[in-house]
Amino acid sequence: MNDRELDIFLEYLKQNQGCDLTVYKHSTLQRRLGVRMGQIGIDNYSAYLDYLKHRPNELPILLDTIFINFTGFFRDTDAWEYLAKEVIPKILNRKKAHEPIRIWSASCASGEEAYTLALLLVEALGIEQYLLQVQIYATDVDEAALRQARQHCYTNAQVASVPPALLNKYFELTSQGYVFNPTLRRRVIFARHNLLEDAPISKLDLLVCRNTLMYFNHDAQVKTLVRFHFALKNLGFIFLGKAETLVSRSCLFTPVSVKHRIFSKGANLESNDILLLSNKNVQSNIDLFTDSKGFWQSAFETSPIAQLIVTPNSKLIGANKSVRTLLNISVKDLGYSLQKLPLFIQLGELNFQVEQTLQNRSPVTLKNAQWSTDGIVYELNIDIVAISDYQGRFLGASITLSNVTP
Ligand SMILES: C[S@@+](CC[C@H](N)C(=O)[O-])C[C@H]1O[C@@H](n2cnc3c(N)ncnc32)[C@H](O)[C@@H]1O
Structure with a gap:
């Protein structure tokens, strides 16, 4: 199956179903479409397009396959440990006791990431201060995943990665499964949000967007990172997934721990970053992620x-x-x-x-x-x-x- 057929397929979805998948990496789309087509015994995009046109229920099923919802509590434990030890204390130190702490789990899937954040914050602040100060916004493009997240109820296997002390303290075992403490849950707001289309949540102290940007093509990643830059307060932190490497090559954010993909909105913007942030018309002509230092050095030298x-x-x-x-x-x-x-x-x-x-x-x-x-x-x-x-x-x-x- 060639790229041209895939393009026609994607263009149809964009024009007729208002669903723009063109910004996702082709390799990911090909793999995921292959999975879905395999399930229904179809081996080419044009036959699948035909199938999809005649079945209104097919698009949500396809999107479910594409928006891989794999997630977990404390996913990449050492990165969360670093966040708890090195980053959260810095955020709290900057705050007066009545000041809000604004956190965004952008692409929270079924909610484990957002509740992991709640656990770290309540441990750091105590319940009273947590309820007073913390606001966690948790968003995803996938409504089905959000429905699960809102239920705050997880299976044995899902909570296996929660440290036992925290599980005992903040979850209740019911006949449905492990229910995350409803009082703490009140400070987590879930909403549908498409990172590629919707305005970002603003004035953030911490933005967590893990294992999602890697599915976007280069341009979509750059655009999303620029939006994230706006969304953060000055000196706010951004926590990305292990495989998200693009940000390390940018000067938009200052590394805090490259290993754990934690960065801060720093003061070291370079000239082409500023151009990109300030002038929409030049955005398309500038690659923010080229080695800008080398560029300006040779301009100076020559x-x-x-x-x-x-x-x-x-x-x-x-x-x-x-x-x-x-x-x-x-x-x-x-x-x-x-x-x-x-x-x-x-x-x-x-x-x-x-x-x-x-x-x-x-x-x-x-x-x-x-x-x-x-x-x-x-x-x-x-x-x-x-x-x-x-x-x-x-x-x-x-x-x-x-x-x-x-
Ligand atoms: C692999 S999961 C990552 C979940 C969690 N952040 C983690 O690291 O465990 C990727 C999530 O990104 C979401 N996603 C994909 N495209 C998105 C978009 N354009 N806007 C918002 N969320 C998106 C998917 O629905 C899915 O829940």
């Missing part, structure tokens, strides 16, 4: 404008090719004090002006500064500008030199 970059304490940390040629210096000068460069030894006033800019952040221009080397006298226009990142953190100064020798 610029025809001679430029030096210094830290707030006057250490030279950048000198592009044009300036190295003009001043006859090399990359070996990087890391040392600016005052060691011959230009700065000769021009005392230039030293003074750089210090001034580093102190008071105001830009300075020196016109026709004279500098002699190897018996040649150069005239330079020199601009010194303080530089900060987009959040206003002071980084140092940029010094650009134009050779205006007549």
